Amino acid sequence: GENVEQHPSTLSVQEGDSAVIKCTYSDSASNYFPWYKQELGKRPQLIIDIRSNVGEKKDQRIAVTLNKTAKHFSLHITETQPEDSAVYFCAASARGSTLGRLYFGRGTQLTVWP
Amino acid sequence: DSGVTQTPKHLITATGQRVTLRCSPRSGDLSVYWYQQSLDQGLQFLIQYYNGEERAKGNILERFSAQQFPDLHSELNLSSLELGDSALYFCASSETPDSSYEQYFGPGTRLTVT
Numbered sequence: 001g002e003n004v005e006q007h008p009s010t011l012s013v014q015e016g017d018s019a020v021i022k023c024t025y026s027d028s029a030s031n032y033f034p035w036y037k038q039e040l041g042k043r044p045q046l047i048i049d050i051r052s053n054v055g056e057k058k059d060q061r062i063a064v065t066l067n068k069t070a071k072h073f074s075l076h077i078t079e080t081q082p083e084d085s086a087v088y089f090c091a092a093s094a095r096g097s098t099l100g101r102l103y104f105g106r107g108t109q110l111t112v113w114p
Numbered sequence: 115d116s117g118v119t120q121t122p123k124h125l126i127t128a129t130g131q132r133v134t135l136r137c138s139p140r141s142g143d144l145s146v147y148w149y150q151q152s153l154d155q156g157l158q159f160l161i162q163y164y165n166g167e168e169r170a171k172g173n174i175l176e177r178f179s180a181q182q183f184p185d186l187h188s189e190l191n192l193s194s195l196e197l198g199d200s201a202l203y204f205c206a207s208s209e210t211p212d213s214s215y216e217q218y219f220g221p222g223t224r225l226t227v228t
Contacts, residue, residue: 032215034216034217036219042221042222043116043204043219043220043221043222044157044204044219045116045219046216046217046218046219049216089156089157101147101159101162101170101172102147102159102217103159104156104157104158105156106156107156107157
């Protein structure tokens with residue numbers, strides 16, 4: 001099955017700096033890559049996703065890039081704010097798969113210092 | 115608020131007992147997924163139902179079972195509980211059984227086995 005690796009496991013940045021979280025996947029059939037943000041004790045919230053027919057997607061301060069050849073995708077957060085502090089999870093899934101599952105990375109604890 | 119509801123929020127029970135967790139998907143969503151989140155295992159896919167039928171199984175123990183009812187709510191049954199079953203249990207829903215569409219998570223049920 002799919003294996004998703006996520007790095008780093010922890011990331012500390014100063015408010016206003018950028019943060020980058022990277023993930024790799026193993027299954028070349030994977031072509032849907034969502035990112036979830038989870039605050040302490042709360043549910044994972046979908047913040048952005050990308051499908052394999054595009055290389056980059058932006059939503060305000062958040063962007064995701066995808067390199068299908070290298071099988072890696074990244075989350076970029078610019079102008080970080082203290083409220084961005086949370087655990088971020090990447091995931092991968094294959095379009096049309098009847099397996100119906102998302103394979104998650106182990107998460108990155110992002111801390112933004114004021 | 116994702117529109118996915120889960121009850122109860124917290125559950126404390128003893129080893130050997132049986133519990134039932136309940137999930138109601140977003141209006142219009144036919145697919146329900148169950149995930150287990152523990153500190154050492156991260157977010158693990160357990161099982162998926164679509165319109166009442168089981169579609170996919172992940173790392174679900176034989177002591178665990180689930181079903182989806184005609185009104186589309188789902189229940190996850192955990193029996194012969196062990197200390198290691200203590201975790202956050204999330205359900206998520208999506209419109210279709212294809213996992214390459216957005217999944218929205220409920221608030222979770224925190225299970226503590228003593």
